Each structure stands twice: as C-alpha cells, then as structure tokens.
Amino acid sequence: MGIEEYGGGQGPHSDVLVVTTNDVPGYRVQHVIGEVFGLTVRSRHLGSQIGAGLKSMIGGELKGLTKTLVETRNQAMERLVEQARVRGGNGILMMRFDVTEAADVGTEVCAYGTAVVLVKA
Template sequence: MIVVTTENIVGHRVTETIGQVFGVVVRSRGLGGNVMAGLRSLGGGEIKEYTSLVEDTRRHALDRLVQNAQLMGADAVVMMRFDSGEIGQTMNEVVAYGTAVKLAAE
C-alpha cells in the first residue's frame, strides 16, 4: 500500500477517490513509565518513555489506516497526516488520516 503525504504519486494517476480513511489508537503509559518520565522531567531533556510511546502509537495508527484502506479497496492513501492529543493526563491519542484512492500507472 502506497501512503504519501502529497496529493500526487510519481508514476501514477488517481483514477478514483474512494473517501476518507483513518486509523485511531489510544495508549496509556503504565505507572512505572509515568514515574520514570516524571523523574526525567526534573532534569530536563528528552523523555524517552514518552518518545517511544508516541513513535509506537504512530506506527500502530498508520497500520490501522492501511488496514482500513485495504478494506475499502484502495491502492493508496494520499494526503496522509497525523493528529494527536491527550485524553486525561495519562492517555495519548494518535490519528492517522488521509484519502483512500485507486491508482493507474501513467
């Protein structure tokens, strides 16, 4: 599955727009991770526990986006974007979204 952040894909042309597609993931860091992150924040710098959480969550959201696009019969997703936010103080939500399309070679 081709997933791009652009409107066009080199060597292909969009023959059909299927519609919006997305993948949503909500994750929570465990108590131990929150404690370690809290301790690291006292010293400043990168908080690796949260960086890892966000990276894994983005990958999972992108995987779900691809699965949903495949279910729709898409060949690709164009204009893919990520959005994220917090739910409460311990949960992180990540959404990968874009437009599912059919392609033909140029």
C-alpha cells in the first residue's frame, strides 16, 4: 500500500476551502453561514477484527484498520464539504474531527466546522 492510501484531506481543485484555523490569510469572511457537519458510521468487519487482534499480540500497525479509518474520515469530509456547498458556502473554518465508538458495533466519525463565504481581502 502506498502513502496515498493512508492520507486524506482536500484535493487541490476543491471549490470549498477547508481549514482548521479561524481565518484564511488573504481572505475575509463576508458571511457566516453556520455550523456544518458530515457524519458516517462504519461497522467493524469480522475478518479485520480477528486480524487486528492477532496483530495487537505481536505489535505493529493495524494497516487494515488504518485504511478503513482514512476512508471513513474522507467520507465524513466529503459530506461536510457538500453541506457547506449546498448552503452557499465556499469555505469551512475551524474544521475538526470527532471519533466515537457507536454501540460496540462500529465507529462514528464526524467532521465539523463553520461554513462561511470567503472573499479576497
């Protein structure tokens, strides 16, 4: 597996800029739309759980689980961006992730932030 399978984030040609900061150098906030989020819940795959259990006994990275979590975060990000876009935003400030166990059957990943309309300063 290559490094691209273990990374995430925004592509260079997105029409909605997502940042983890309060502001964006060179831009000003013209309008605050409000909170937006993207949510997904992934169930655990029995095979990956068995593999993870065995791997945890001998140590090392749980590559299957890492890949699943990256895919899950990317899906939450896509949903976050779509929510901002639908509401008229072209930026998301203060983006964060929240990860929670969901009733012992899966993992909930929520990407959230503040949707805004950005203009060049």
